[in-house]
Amino acid sequence: MRIYEILADAARFAASRWQAAVAQGREEEKRLWSYVGESRNFVHMTGQVYRFEDYLEGLAPGAPPTASPALSAGKGGFSRPAVELFLEVLDEVPEPEQKQHVRVLIALLDFIADTGQTDDVEDFFINHQQYAPIAVAQFASRDEAEAWLMGVAEPPSPAYILIGDDYHQLWYMREDNTRGMYRDYVIEPIIKALTAKGIPPGAPSFHSRTEAEEWLKSHPAAPEAFVVIAGEYYLAVHHKRLKRHTLHHVASALREWEERKRTVEFGESREAGAPPAEEGE
Numbered sequence: 001m002r003i004y005e006i007l008a009d010a011a012r013f014a015a016s017r018w019q020a021a022v023a024q025g026r027e028e029e030k031r032l033w034s035y036v037g038e039s040r041n042f043v044h045m046t047g048q049v050y051r052f053e054d055y056l057e058g059l060a061p062g063a064p065p066t067a068s069p070a071l072s073a074g075k076g077g078f079s080r081p082a083v084e085l086f087l088e089v090l091d092e093v094p095e096p097e098q099k100q101h102v103r104v105l106i107a108l109l110d111f112i113a114d115t116g117q118t119d120d121v122e123d124f125f126i127n128h129q130q131y132a133p134i135a136v137a138q139f140a141s142r143d144e145a146e147a148w149l150m151g152v153a154e155p156p157s158p159a160y161i162l163i164g165d166d167y168h169q170l171w172y173m174r175e176d177n178t179r180g181m182y183r184d185y186v187i188e189p190i191i192k193a194l195t196a197k198g199i200p201p202g203a204p205s206f207h208s209r210t211e212a213e214e215w216l217k218s219h220p221a222a223p224e225a226f227v228v229i230a231g232e233y234y235l236a237v238h239h240k241r242l243k244r245h246t247l248h249h250v251a252s253a254l255r256e257w258e259e260r261k262r263t264v265e266f267g268e269s270r271e272a273g274a275p276p277a278e279e280g281e
Helices: 002-023 027-045 049-058 079-092 097-115 117-131 140-151 187-195 209-218 249-270
Strands: 135-140 157-161 166-173 178-183 224-229 234-239 244-249
Touching: 002 027, 002 049, 002 097, 027 049, 027 079, 027 097, 027 117, 049 097, 079 097, 079 117, 079 157, 079 244, 097 117, 117 249, 135 140, 140 157, 140 166, 140 178, 187 224, 187 244, 209 224, 209 234, 209 244, 234 249
Parallel strands: 135 157
Antiparallel strands: 157 166, 166 178, 224 234, 234 244
């Protein structure tokens, strides 16, 4: 679990420098600190934390940090200037702990470059608000997903997968090789927010799911769009990395989200020792 602490500490350092850049009106520097923050989010969300840990351990001890050669060929519209900024900051900060945070951030961008993910991260930085929550794999059934989870040497962690149309959270702990998954409610609150003011009229209508899926291949949602299938509203969600859509029945999703909230609230009230609310309160 040490790598999670290392990344969290480095992220807090980056956030403090971002705040300083905002206060002093240094817009370009602010953008670069934001970029490294989203780079860390990308590595975390795609389940590459242990992979980055291995990369860190493979660096030559005591070697001065440098920009990856993969960033020297004109790639990295944000990565290259970010590394150059961090190299300057490395010389400026006085405390050994601060220097270590900067080294981790440089290594993070080098890791992304050396693994060929710079374009993906820069696209994520610019456009992530237009994408659905990242899922790294999709399975037809839970049995299929569990067979994969137990069979792979080191699953991505933490990371979302899709089982059918539903999000599940994967977790894996390298220290004792434990792993598991659980249903997570990621899309449901988004559907709640999107429908709060009513579903806009004019949603395309289809007789069957197959017909809707075929239409979505040439009309991808960006990242989501309402459609009507057999008279019922669905939210079509585009998963760019997986090159597919999920379809979420709106009425069922809203009902499941309310049930989930009640379950969580009940559990919290039990832990706090408060009596559960009476029906109708």
